[in-house]
Amino acid sequence: MKTKTLTGLVAAMVIAAGNIAPVVAQAPKTESPEMKIYRATTTRINDLVHTKLDVRFDYKKRYLYGKEWVTLRPHFYSTDSLRLDAKGMDIKNISIVKNGKNIPLKYKYEDSLSLAITLDKTYRNNESYTVYIDYTSKPNELHVKGSAAINDAKGLYFINPDGIEKDKPIQIWTQGETESSSCWFPTIDKTEQKTTDEIAMTVPAKYVTLSNGRLASQKVNGDGTRTDVWKQELPHSPYLFMMAVGDFKIYKDKWRNKEVNYYLEPKYAPYAKEIFGQTPELIEFYSKTLGVDYPWYKYSQIVVRDYISGAMENTSATLHGEYVQLTHRELIDAYYDAGRSTIAHELFHQWFGDLVTAESWSNLTVNESFADFSEMLWAEHKYGQDEADAHSYTAMQNYLANPANKTKDLVRFHYNDKEDVFDAVTYQKGGRILNMLRNYLGKDAFYKGLNIYLKTNAFKAGEAQQLRLALEEASGRDLNWFFNQWYYGHGNPKLKISYKWDEAAKKETVYLEQTQDGNTFILPMAIDIYAGSKKVRHNVWMNDKADTLTFASAVKPDLVNVDGDKVLLAEKRDTKTLDEYVFQYFNAPLYLDRYEAIDKATPEQGDAGARKVMLAALKDKYYGLRIKAIKGLNMNNDDVRNAAQPVLLSLVKNDPNTLVRAAAITVLGQLKASGMLATFKEALKSESYAVQGAALTAIALQEPQSALTQAKAFEKDNKGALTLAIIHVYATNGSDAEWPYVYKQFTDAEIQGKFQMIREFAAMTGAVKSSVYAQQGISAIKETAIKYKMYGVATPLIAMLQDIKIKRTALGDTTSANAVDKAVEEINTAK
Template identity: 85%
Template sequence: MVITAGALSPVMAQTTPKADDPAMKIYRATQPRINDLVHTKLDVRFDYKKRYLYGKEWVTLKPHFYATDSLRLDAKGMDIKSIAIVKNGKNIPLKYKYQDSLSLAITLDKVYYNNESYTVYIDYTSKPNELHVKGSAAINDAKGLYFINPDGTEKDKPTQIWTQGETESSSAWFPTIDQGQQKTTDEISMTVPANYVTLSNGRLASQKVNGDGTRTDTWKQELPHSPYLFMMAVGDFKIYKDKWRDKEVNYYLEPKYAPYAKEIFGMTPELIEFYSKTLGVDFPWYKYSQIVVRDYVSGAMENTSATLHGEYVQETHRELLDAYYDQGRSTIAHELFHQWFGDLVTAESWSNLTVNESFADFSEMMWAEHKYGKDEADAHSYTAMMNYLANPANKEKNLVRFHYNDKEDMFDVVTYQKGGRILNMLRNYLGYDAFYKGLGIYLKTNAFKAGEAQQLRLALEEASGRDLNWFFNQWYYGHGNPILKISYNWDDAAKKETVYLQQTQDGDGFKLPMAIDIYAGGKKVRHNVWMNDKADTLTFASAVKPDLVNVDGDKVLLAEKNDSKTLPEYVFQYFNAPLYLDRFEAITKATPEQGDAGARKVMLAALKDKYYGLRIKAIRGLDMTNDDVRNAAQPILLSLAQSDENTLVRAAAISVLGKLKAAGMLPTFKEAVKSESYAIQGAALTAISMQEPAEALTLAKGFEKDNKGALTIALIHTYATAGGDAEWPFVYKQFTDAGIQNKFAIIREFAGMTGAVKKPEYAQQGIAAIKDAAIKYKMYGVADPLTTMLEGIKTQRTQMGDTASATAVDDAIKEINK
């Protein structure tokens, strides 16, 4: 699963678990296996008006080891009509108790032993909209089955049905043993309106047209998988058919996005081939489909052979021009890798979620490295590490955790981003070949079963021949990360360079293998060393004083570094050390030092860096108030604005040039506003608005029918600064219709306009919309910053004499704080 809470980071206050919570003292043991699922057969139909599923289930099980005469199934919020044992084709009723409408305790007809199976029939109704369950920051709802616009009353929104099983929500739409360590084959028959398309796990075995305007599709998943990976989707989708080798690869999109299916998902066959060859284990399922749905409750979900994506990956050609790797493409890579790590081998408990999600996170870097180059991979990895380091509370959590408040808490930056960086360090330590051989051993040994971190360790030890207990103990079963202080001393008489390493974090030190590169006399010499203690002193002979000593030469350590390198050394590093982070660090050091000639040299060179992300970093870091910088940078920026191959670089250059308010730049901006790229158009419109707001307002009107992303933000900025009540309906609709990411990208401008409009009824619309966002996304920690925004609006409305709107703010804040 990919989670999207990071979209809220500009306004989000990070939440911290309560250390004294009694739930944190509970040992989260793996659930005992009394009965094992063998096969699950479902026959379902839907009542769109009531939002019900009418289901018939035949579930086949066998005792795991010990004989038993009872069965417990998870079944959340259902009406149970009958439960029976199937004997010789007949249903013999069974006694059962339905406990708290969550769990079925069934008394079987006899004692069963582990060499015999039995089939239980259940006739039931699932009522997901009447189920009272809570979601989490990762998965914001947990009712399992979702009816989207079932009555067709919401304009421009399709009617869809889809499911979401992780963590334990499949049992909201069919009774099962809702544990990841369980594995079952399945057959699902869906009776749906005949004009709709269906998708589920496995193969489409049959389609039967009924006489009442419906059709029954039967899907068969003939290899075992976990119940939370079951899926169904129903709706008006167009199917783009692709293939990998001799297997089906299909993309399901809303009809208006069907022309862009290949642009969105077309890399999938190449991805499957890359992962199959790299892991030494071919894609294991019958087919691979990807479907995009509305109002999804998280980012994306790796249902076996049928990944479900939120609508943010569904983009037009113009949007895709501005789509960089972290948007959509990394999600496609992430979910596909789960088909091995998560689906083929599944975490045996939520405590060991790392063997699912850390790998999927790491796979994003793998694919970036293969397809887009090492700079892209390293940039992606660095961003992930910084997301982990951003909140000190993350340092208190082990990667493998047997104590947590709620299983949903495992879906966090420790499991994802930190776990992915740990795997990157492990790959670097073992070498690519040994690492991937070990992954293949892990997958083959545990295929169609459940796995945990210790099995991963054993597989990697088998492949490499190296003991890895030390690595797993500190990184998997320990918490935190090293804070590394680095200093240097050159002894000219002895011709020796001394490197002082000190770990300054509390607690024990980390054992750190690393490369130290010494650049001297025009040559680079690599030293592979170990830091075994919290403080270490390393001495290296050198004929001349080094130009640079580069600790962590591979830039893989998951650590906070306090490095005492000088500005001249960082300048040398930019032009001589090869990696993304070498150059990133140098630009970071040079940015506040642009009065120095060396720093300016770095900034100007970085404007032409080979990696677009560093070009953007340099553009945004330029000190254009410095005459030397501005005079040297302006012609380069103009060239970038006009012709850089990357649309985001062009947009960044236009944004900086626009702030200069130089009349001579207007022709460039007016040409750029005609671009096919929304990012370039948005930057150009904003630049024009700084000099000619009236013209920008006129231009903005022309974009109201076709705007996305950065252009939408620019329109709202233009209207918020130069517009008024006439533009409010457009701004209000954009905000209320926006998905979570776009909503929080424009919320500051929206709040500003809410405070400024003349009509009180418009202000109150805005106040209500911000209140609704604060309540809906409260789990992400947005309540406090949005409350602050509302208080600012109250001040504005009070100054305007609009007491009704000021009162509306007070009422909104009360509702948010309930």
């Protein structure tokens, strides 16, 4: 699963100190009773063998009417009982199937969550038996909680089933992770279980269906319905079962001799190849890298509305949230992190998660850490080392941003709830750990180890120790030390680095100190010494809390670069001088080398060396660093402005990256130089929404009325940055006439969009003349605060509401001011 956030982790957006900043869900309190429970792998009494379902849907009631034939056998010990997970269902019949007949069985339905069934006899582990169940699933009447990563858990979702929401399709889809498949069919809802399946779906004949495996048959019925039968003939876990029903257009692609299909809403069908077209190349790359060919019958990807997370790796049928469903114009601004990394992430799960599945949620790392790592792996192959390193660094910063993450082991046998394991430790930290492991072992040994792990555990469950053994078998190296500190321990090193040159002895001393509390980390690393126009690499081990390393050098080094491969998962405090960072930018090769130098130079632009770095970085080979440099320019410094302005103008006109062009326009716009207006107005003609949005905002700083007129012209075709720019223009210079547009954009937006525009929305709510409009805005902010309260947004949004109250009171609008008080009370009392 890929969680739906800007950085790929569970995050909401809040306003802090005037900026939008990510806030991750806080860690559970360790003193809770649940944290003292050892989360053992579930005892296997019975094993699933085959699951056959016959389902039909009641759109009006939001019900699924199901018939199930589930075949099982005792795992080892003989048993006369069976327990199935079945959440919130009406159970009409449970029978044993004997010679084609259904013989009723006794059962208890415990708390409407679990079926305790008494079998007709005692079965041995060489005997299979089939249980028939007639049931009704009622997901909208089920009260279950999700998590920050998966914000609902009812398993089966009816989207706009009555067709009353304009411009929203009618759809049905499922979401099984973590244990929500048992909301729509009875099963043993555990990761370690594996079963083949057959699902017959009876749906309105006008709709398309998708499920795991192959479409075995279709039968048109006489009542306007059609029955599609899908067969998954290789075993997989129950949480990976999926169904989707709706009006989708199918784009048919292929990899080797296997089907590769993309299911999209009809209006997005023309962009199917542009969105998903890399998939066959991805499958080939992963198959060759792992030495294990893609294992399933087909690979389909489907995009649905109102999905509760980012995407889900259902076996052979990945389900994506609508944020990957973009038009050509949107895709112009959508670089690797905007959807493409998710496509890579979910595909890698078909091996790590689906072929070999974590035997328990405690070992989720063998699913999600690998999928997170795969995002970097594909970026490296397809887009280059800089893109991979940028992606990896962003992921590491996401983990480091929340101190609570540092208290959690990667393999976690104690947690409040299984949903808590879906966090930055399992995803981003785990991905960085795998990258360190690949660097330490070397790529060939690392991939050989993954091959052994996959082949040894195919169609079964796996855990971190099996991964360790496979990597040890491949490399011949002991890895207990690595797994003990990174998989079964928590935290990360805080590394202080300092240097001393001894001219008389011609020796460079490097002092390394780990300043974190707790355990010492064993850190193999590369140290590169640049001196006399050459680089010498030293591979060293840091084994203690403090180490002193001495290196001979004929001349004083220009640079000592600790962690030369830039792979350490560590918080580094380096004492290099500005001159050394300047040298680093122009001589050390990696993304993070240049990033660190730009970081150091940004506040020091009065220095000629720092200016040299900033100006050079405007033309850096990687677009992300060009943007970083643009945003970091001190245009109040005459030397910087005079040198940078012509470069920025050149970037606006010639840079191949639209986000670079937009960033350059933004900086130039803030100069408010009338001579640039023609450039900005020309940029309004760009295909890129990002470029248009930046240009509109720049024009608004000099010609507010012209920008207002242009904003109205863009109302019919705008997305992303252009939408935000229009809202900014309306909030700054508009009137009540523009409120309906702003209100609709805000209420229709997804979580990230809402929090990107909420400051402007709140400002306009406080300023509009209409009390009715103001109350609409107050209500929308209140609803947002309540809906996302679990992410910690209530406090800043209440502060916004209080500011609105002051403004409404000044306007004499006591009704709206009172509405604020009521809204605040509702937010505070909301669960």
